[in-house]
Amino acid sequence: MASMKNGAAAASICMIAMCFANSALAHAGADHGGGGFASGFTHPLLGPDHVIAMVAVGLWGVFLGAPAIWVLPIVFPLVMALGGAFGMIGVPIRGVEVGIAMSAVILGMCVTLALKPPLWMAAIVVGVFAIFHGYAHGAEMPIASDAASYALGFVIATGLLHLCGIAFGSLARWPVGKLAVRAAGLLIAVAGGFYLSGLA
Amino acid sequence: MMVPQVAQAHGSIEGAGDFYGGLLHPFLAPPELLAIIASGLLIGRSGLAACRYAIPTLACAVGAGLVLGWSAILAVEMTTPLALAAFVAAVFVTTGLRAPSPAAVAIALVAGLAVGFDAAPETGARMSALVGGAATVLASAALVTITAALALRAEKHWQRVAAQIAGSWITASAVLYLAFRFAPHR
Numbered sequence: 001m002a003s004m005k006n007g008a009a010a011a012s013i014c015m016i017a018m019c020f021a022n023s024a025l026a027h028a029g030a031d032h033g034g035g036g037f038a039s040g041f042t043h044p045l046l047g048p049d050h051v052i053a054m055v056a057v058g059l060w061g062v063f064l065g066a067p068a069i070w071v072l073p074i075v076f077p078l079v080m081a082l083g084g085a086f087g088m089i090g091v092p093i094r095g096v097e098v099g100i101a102m103s104a105v106i107l108g109m110c111v112t113l114a115l116k117p118p119l120w121m122a123a124i125v126v127g128v129f130a131i132f133h134g135y136a137h138g139a140e141m142p143i144a145s146d147a148a149s150y151a152l153g154f155v156i157a158t159g160l161l162h163l164c165g166i167a168f169g170s171l172a173r174w175p176v177g178k179l180a181v182r183a184a185g186l187l188i189a190v191a192g193g194f195y196l197s198g199l200a
Numbered sequence: 201m202m203v204p205q206v207a208q209a210h211g212s213i214e215g216a217g218d219f220y221g222g223l224l225h226p227f228l229a230p231p232e233l234l235a236i237i238a239s240g241l242l243i244g245r246s247g248l249a250a251c252r253y254a255i256p257t258l259a260c261a262v263g264a265g266l267v268l269g270w271s272a273i274l275a276v277e278m279t280t281p282l283a284l285a286a287f288v289a290a291v292f293v294t295t296g297l298r299a300p301s302p303a304a305v306a307i308a309l310v311a312g313l314a315v316g317f318d319a320a321p322e323t324g325a326r327m328s329a330l331v332g333g334a335a336t337v338l339a340s341a342a343l344v345t346i347t348a349a350l351a352l353r354a355e356k357h358w359q360r361v362a363a364q365i366a367g368s369w370i371t372a373s374a375v376l377y378l379a380f381r382f383a384p385h386r
Contacts, residue, residue, distance in 0.1 A: 037230065070361040074294060074368045081372035085379030141380065148279055149230045151376035155369050 040153025056107035058165020083134025099132030104192025111185025222335030238289035244351025265316020278318035287374035293367030
């Protein structure tokens with residue numbers, strides 16, 4: 001039990017550190033100084049709107065409980081990859097940045113309100129937002145890049161953000177932890193609101 | 201100084217030498233790493249019988265691929281075949297389905313050949329190529345065996361889920377690469 005608490009605390013610190021590690025740029029643009037694993041890995045981390053939404057998916061998965069808590073980390077990367085493919089191919093999808101900001105707002109509110117819809121509904125909500133996030137990553141992939149390494153890098157980074165969210169969300173088993181998790185959801189929703197309004 | 205060796209700039213990985221360069225190659229080339237890990241997960245999840253045939257098949261196929269690649273006149277880009285092999289194997293793992301042993305062996309064969317061809321030493325010296333190639337076979341066999349063993353022993357629910365998540369990540373990476381590869385130029 002003590003080791004689980006320590007693990008959850010460490011993961012929470014890691015998540016918080018990642019949230020505030022870099023300057024607040026929604027997207028750093030297409031040029032990340034070339035491709036490769038490092039470039040792909042840092043791409044989701046350099047966009048705070050990506051970070052908070054991915055963490056929110058993990059947090060919400062904890063509230064939804066089994067089987068959502070493990071279905072979401074399995075399904076989300078796949079749907080995100082589909083979105084990424086759309087971005088690379090150039091499928092016209094409008095309002096990607098709005099969709100990304102909305103994902104933070106809605107997922108944050110779901111966590112704040114501890115909503116527990118049916119699994120299929122949660123999957124649709126998360127899936128739609130996964131398309132937007134994947135699209136942004138795919139469209140911004142450097143042209144002259146090691147594509148396989150870049151793809152692996154940003155899939156892993158996204159997955160780790162989910163796991164950070166799940167780890168932090170595991171604090172919800174305690175009353176104080178539950179408050180902390182719901183407060184985090186509120187912060188995420190507010191941050192999403194700032195991005196949506198253009199203030200960030 | 202009394203017994204000078206041939207002054208080669210570097211092996212397949214700069215500064216690593218022939219043996220360590222070959223040993224590290226599957227770990228430092230993401231497409232190869234993905235193909236081997238995906239194959240290992242698939243083989244392990246398919247059961248002990250699949251492990252008995254597929255692991256040696258992959259190791260032998262890596263060797264055959266190395267020979268073919270080293271002796272080939274033209275260099276062939278193997279990232280796409282590697283991504284396809286990884287994708288097919290990872291889809292099985294992600295869905296939790298057990299592949300029949302022949303299917304696991306077939307995927308191991310394709311993945312092994314692709315890895316071997318991709319990792320073929322660029323040196324013209326036979327001894328250097330032999331040392332590097334042997335190291336690559338060793339590393340590939342070790343990696344697939346360890347991965348398959350972990351997947352085979354995944355009896356608890358969370359362990360099976362972890363394997364599925366790994367499969368999901370590999371599938372997603374492969375899909376993204378293939379989309380990038382075949383997308384019209386931007």
